[in-house]
Amino acid sequence: MRAVIQRVRSASVTVDRRVIAEIGPGLLILVCAMQGDDDNAARKLAVRIPKLRIFGDDAGKMNRSLLDTGGSALVVSQFTLAADTSRGNRPGFSAAAPPRDGERLYQLFARELTAQGITVETGEFGADMAVALVNDGPVTIWMEN
Known part of the structure; x- marks a missing residue:
């Protein structure tokens, strides 16, 4: 699985002009x-991310994790992370899992x-x-794992 993790002060997802998360x-x-990817890949990534020490401590150093801070997570499915741009200007997404598997692994990850x-x-798959x-x-x- 692949993930892009952004430390945020706030985040939201809107679908059809309605905030859903x-x-x-x-x-x-x-x-x-x-x-x-299989269930193990989703579990492995889900265990690693909350332990990333990317939040500031009292000295301003990135020494605290999401677990340490008590912060929340907004998880959004994004198949475009599988983009292959090696063959021109139009990205290919064939490296992404099929939608059925992708949704199952996304839900397992959350x-x-x-x-x-x-x-x-969560967003809406x-x-x-x-x-x-x-x-x-x-x-x-x-x-990536």
Whole structure:
């Protein structure tokens, strides 16, 4: 699985002009299941992300994790993280998992975060979403397992 993690002061997802999810301080996690990913890949990524020490401590150093801060996570499916731009100007997305598998792994990923005590909000898989955020830092991390 691939993920782009952004430390945020706040974030929200709107579908059809209705806010369906929003968080305060925490992480916006854009996640994509790739061809060949399985349950273990989703669980592994979900265990790693909350432990990332990307929040400031009292000295301003990035030494605290989402678990340490008690922040929330907004998880949004984003198949475009699978983009292959090596053959021209139009990205290909064939490396993304099929939608059925992608949705199942996306939901598993969100449940695994919740199981670790993280407050999780989610976007709507396959929907045309407007994602708003106030990036904190900015801190943006790309991860793949």
